[in-house]
Amino acid sequence: MESVLSIGGLGKSFSGQQILQDFDLEVKASEFITLLGPSGCGKTTLLRIIAGFEKPDTGTILLDGKNLLSLPAEKRKLNTVFQSYALFPHLTVFNNVAFGLKIKKINGRELETRVNQALEQVKMNDFSARYPHQLSGGQQQRVAMARAIVNRPRILLLDEPLSALDARLRREMQLELKKLQRELGISFIFVTHDQEEALSMSDRILVMQEGRIAQLGTPRQVYEEPENLYVARFIGDINFFPGKISTVSDSGQVEVTIFGRQITAHTQRQFQPDDKVVLLLRPEDLRLYEHPPKEIKTFAGSIVERSYRGSTLDTLVRLDDGPLLTACEFFDEDDPDFDYSVGERVYVSWVKGWEVVLPDEN
């Protein structure tokens, strides 16, 4: 797919602190890409550089193949939705949305049609005569969206637009935002620190760590095949099994020694014998047994905590070897009484082949 925005070698520092370092990114046409990372990782700075509110120290940005950095913010065919919405308090909803068009000298029928169409897309046409202070947070959010999309930008930039909303409304807006993006067919660059939001909405997720790309991939890749421990820790819950490579075979299989036991693991990565590694397993990949099964190797431990979550049962298991694990099991229709008691002995294993092997960075 063709790329709309190409970022190359971007660098930015504020008062001696490097915020972005040698940053490259291609944003494809009509894709929903999320910049995900903790606060201070440079994601908002990146967005502000693309929008034109900050100047990078080094690097290039091309929009449709043309240099973007030589244009001031007001001349870029991009629009931003701000975290604080930043609606004009002295203008009605209609005039807030009409602002950009009026600047471009679009008046009369066309102005009215386009503003009303944008308000319809965010389901706010009944509120066009209201002032921002007469609207709820969610409604202001919709107006901010309409105000941006009415200008038909090539790319819409969204800076944590949902973070001020309560959980239920946020969930609702996530679905609507995704739907809107599909309808408009333009690229969205969405900044968030909420990993669930990123997983549920994005075509691709860019996990950022201290101004660099920690991983760029589909939500599935980022969740199921994290490329480093930072990404693994940042997205979702995860369990760590520290070990050491004992033998390496050609067929993508390694033998790992974990707490004195030999485990066969699958990996595409290259390892040498004696490399220190970590096996990563998601809570839902773990299996707990009440009695040690004969044919698989398990780690013994006891239940520390159990919590009922409706569709799943989450447990905390302390292994006899030390680590604390989180497991998440679905209820089994054949076993309605399925449950554990605190202190109960269990034997932990996992679905073969679902482990991720990464070099131990410590």
Add this chain to the structure above:
Amino acid sequence: MNILRLFYFAGIFFYLYLPISVLVVNAFNLNKYGMKWGGFTFKWFTAMLGNHSLMEAARHSVVIAVCAASLATMIGALAAIGLNRYRFFGRKVIQGTSMTLMMAPDIILAIAFLVLFVTLGIGLGFWSLLFSHITFCLPFAIMTITGRLQDFDPNILDAARDLGASEKNILARVILPMMRPALISSWLLAFTLSLDDVIISSFVTGPSYDVLPLKIFSMVKVGVKPEVNALAALLVLLSLALVIVSQLMLKEKKNHENTI
């Protein structure tokens, strides 16, 4: 308990407004010396209107106050925008000195103005009065408007740029309309400051341009004339109107702030 509270409030209002009410009552008192009630009359209002020098001083005062308030608000608005939006050499110095001017005793300012005008050879009259009134109103204007600008979400200006607005457009379509309540309060503040200034005015105006507070001051040196009471009653009414207007403005300001 309720009765106690009622007495308390009555006491406060009595204490605050007794002097003014004596004055207002005397404006309608037929008894010239105001020591006791001699009957109701509008005579003093007629006398006031017939007192040409008093009327002229009142007109002068209003002209100076309107000019000084308008110019101080205009200059103050530009200064506040500049101080708030741009970072330049000497910014902190300007902010600091404008505060100093506000704290400086009037008598010091008055002497400073006098010395300045004499040195520059500017005759004491309309212009000297106007210049000095703009100067002492300016810090108040800057402070009022800066306060309002600091309440703005800075993202609003970024949003305007993002939507294609040039600096000129941002000023005309966003900053000025959003500042409107502050501009009005600043104007009203400067207007009242100018209207009731005695000390500075007494130093920087000459006999050719008498203003109201000075005129009243000189009239009461030989006892309070009843037409002064009448004038004062009118001024009380005017202040009341201004207070109501500025309260309404403040209410509008509050409404806007809720959105930010």
